[in-house]
Amino acid sequence: MASERAVAEGRIDWTRRRMPVLAEALAELAERRVFDGLAIGFRLHLEPKTAVLVEGLLAAGARVVAMGNEGTTQFGTAEALADRGCVVLDRPGDGKAEVQTHLDRIAAAGSDLVLDNGAELIEACIRAGNPPRGATEETTSGAFRLREGLAGEVGFPVIVINDSPLKSIVENKHGVGESVVDAIVRTTNMSLHKKRVGVFGYGWCGRGIALYARRRGADVTVVDPDPVKALEAAMDGFDVADATGAAQGAEVVITATGRERVVSYELIRVMPDGAVLANAGHTGTEIDVDRLDGEAPGKLIAPSLHAHELPTGRTVFVLAGGRIVNLAAAGGIGNPIEAMDLGLTLQALSLAALVTPGIDLRPGPQPVPRLINDRVASAMLRSMGQIQV
Ligand SMILES: NC(=O)c1ccc[n+]([C@@H]2O[C@H](COP(=O)([O-])OP(=O)(O)OC[C@H]3O[C@@H](n4cnc5c(N)ncnc54)[C@H](O)[C@@H]3O)[C@@H](O)[C@H]2O)c1
CATH class of the missing domain: 3.40.50.720 (NAD(P)-binding Rossmann-like Domain)
Known part of the structure; x- marks a missing residue:
């Protein structure tokens, strides 16, 4: 039987082939070496779709330190990412205490950019006195944390991917x-x-x-x-x-x-x-x-x-x-690839916007810039073989 690691490589390959929107965006970011020398603290469920994003960030010059959420890391995928040069903190059997240790470790080391899923990493960075230049936040729960518990404390731009109408509809x-x-x-x-x-x-x-x-x-x-x-x-x-x-x-x-x-x-x-x-x-x-x-x-x-x-x-x-049942239940493979093709492209382009001069972003949580939404919607329609009128 194929090892967990071999299955993970196969899944990453299969997934990459089915993410044309993300592939196009990542190719452009890699060509521009948008993240050259920048450290990205990455906190998203570690599975094949997010692995494709991490590969792209590495190819665009970033150093990535990654962790998942409790119980959602697929360890074959985590090993595959480690081999590509990503530092992965999760270990099998990690519970709440270990997750907190990983959050604190990334926060203490400091990151130029943070990609978060629940805003706990952003919070840990603020509490450690090590705020990033900018961040993205994936979820509704994270948006609540940023706008309620952390209100007034976020002195850098955080693009809330969840606020994108595209993500809401498709993902x-x-x-x-x-x-x-x-x-x-x-x-x-x-x-x-x-x-x-x-x-x-x-x-x-x-x-x-x-x-x-x-x-x-x-x-x-x-x-x-x-x-x-x-x-x-x-x-x-x-x-x-x-x-x-x-x-x-x-x-x-x-x-x-x-x-x-x-x-x-x-x-x-x-x-x-x-x-x-x-x-x-x-x-x-x-x-x-x-x-x-x-x-x-x-x-x-x-x-x-x-x-x-x-x-x-x-x-x-x-x-x-x-x-979270679609990820944490045995055999959970999360959202369909096509939905994450869109969502993770919003992530990649929003991270790039945080370090691209001339894009007007204010401190604090804010929605995905309109230009990014329009670009990704058009690309997804093309990928579905649909013509935009
Ligand atoms: N499973 C996944 O893969 C996945 C993906 C994306 C988001 N999420 C998570 O799903 C959750 C919901 O996200 P969303 O985008 O639908 O948020 P949302 O803000 O659009 O909707 C939440 C809804 O819950 C309602 N609500 C609040 N308290 C309630 C209560 N006590 N009883 C019943 N309803 C109540 C609100 O009025 C609101 O309509 C979040 O935790 C989000 O992070 C999960």
Whole structure:
């Protein structure tokens, strides 16, 4: 059987061939040696699609120190990147404490640029008194951290990739929707036809999850405290309920809010026997698995599938320990390549914009410049064989 490392090389090769938009952008950055001699602190799930981006940053002259999020690093890929000259900090078995050590290590060494996924690395750099020249932030959760917890403290430009309408449509809605529903079906080997599915959060990811669950035949109920989002869900043909109402009826509950403990232990207690819980959000805290584990310790019954027998006598099942299911569940391969082709091109061009003279960027979090959005949208349409009118 091929080694994990050989499989990783094959996957990286396969992935690279299917990322034409990123390839075109990276070729230009490499020709200009845009990142010559610059250190980039890189924090993104380490898997084949992000590996293609790291290769491109290295080819454009950068020194890259990389780490993933807890539980999402694919170690064959990490080894392949190390061989290409990237410093990879993650080790198999790393938990929360090791992740923090890696964050602190990158922050203490200092980076010219930071590419972040959750804004924890940006925060560590600020706390270490070692702010970068500029940064990009991938996620909704990171945007919250930058705009709420770190408000007023970010004295350098941070381009929030998540704010790009392109990323929202292609990656968060369609990419996440498709891959989260796939991950749940694959992990449970369960059909969604006529299953009652509760989707918590009707933002970009939630819209996609609700849509793809419906395409698989599920009856979807949406929960969102924002009345505008809830109305949109109703207009899109979904049932809308409050959290308790949805939890009482749901056979499958999926969270996609970017917020903590949205599915509390109290809510879990009212779910029907056999309910399956999965989280699509960036952090592993949207479902209160810590409290659930305290009250009803989980028993691993199949890969990425824990059973929790509640004191009420009912049993609920949690996928991937409540972590981001499309990446952290066994065999998780994340968003489709095409979605990440677009998202990672936004990353590459935004990082380049941070060190390109003449591009007007102010300190603090801000959206992807319009020019970059338009360029990437046109390139993706071409890659799909579509003509822009
Ligand atoms: N799985 C993946 O591959 C992947 C990819 C991109 C983003 N994400 C993550 O998914 C999460 C959601 O991202 P998004 O882009 O959809 O965000 P978003 O801001 O567009 O939507 C979040 C929605 O959740 C709602 N919400 C807030 N609190 C809630 C609660 N208590 N109950 C129900 N709904 C609530 C908000 O009103 C909002 O409509 C984030 O953590 C993001 O980082 C995951």
